[in-house]
Amino acid sequence: MPRETVPAAVRARAVELAEPMPMRRGSVSERSMKCGRKDCRCQHDPLARHGPYYSLTRAEGGKTRSRYLTAEQATLAREQVEAGQGFRTHLEAYWQACEQWADAQLDGPAAVSHEAVKKGASKRRSKPRSSARSTRS
Numbered sequence: 747m748p749r750e751t752v753p754a755a756v757r758a759r760a761v762e763l764a765e766p767m768p769m770r771r772g773s774v775s776e777r778s779m780k781c782g783r784k785d786c787r788c789q790h791d792p793l794a795r796h797g798p799y800y801s802l803t804r805a806e807g808g809k810t811r812s813r814y815l816t817a818e819q820a821t822l823a824r825e826q827v828e829a830g831q832g833f834r835t836h837l838e839a840y841w842q843a844c845e846q847w848a849d850a851q852l853d854g855p856a857a858v859s860h861e862a863v864k865k866g867a868s869k870r871r872s873k874p875r876s877s878a879r880s881t882r883s
């Protein structure tokens with residue numbers, strides 16, 4: 747069987763994926779906190795709480811790892827997180843393009859006899875991989 751040429755859609759997705767950039771998984775959060783001093787206004791007045799404090803959080807193998815960030819770092823980290831989400835989107839698009847390509851291969855001349863069976867099952871809706879992400883904006 748001759749090596750197939752890469753479909754344009756797959757090639758285009760691969761180019762998107764190959765764009766290196768700093769990116770990360772996780773999220774940046776911002777919050778204000780009470781301090782330990784009993785006489786501090788923050789104990790009773792939510793507006794007098796200290797901060798905001800920024801932190802970067804990421805679940806990693808069942809553990810949550812986090813670190814504090816300065817406001818400047820937080821801005822940068824948010825961009826990195828966004829870049830990571832963009833990468834996931836591109837990765838998903840790449841998967842889909844490759845799977846269409848793979849389907850075309852299955853449905854090609856070599857698989858004519860199986861076509862009737864496949865038609866019913868391949869609705870391209872199936873998401874076998876457990877997508878851990880639920881937040882997509």
Ligand SMILES: [Zn+2]
Pocket residue numbers: 780781782783786787788789795796
């Ligand atoms: Zn305080």
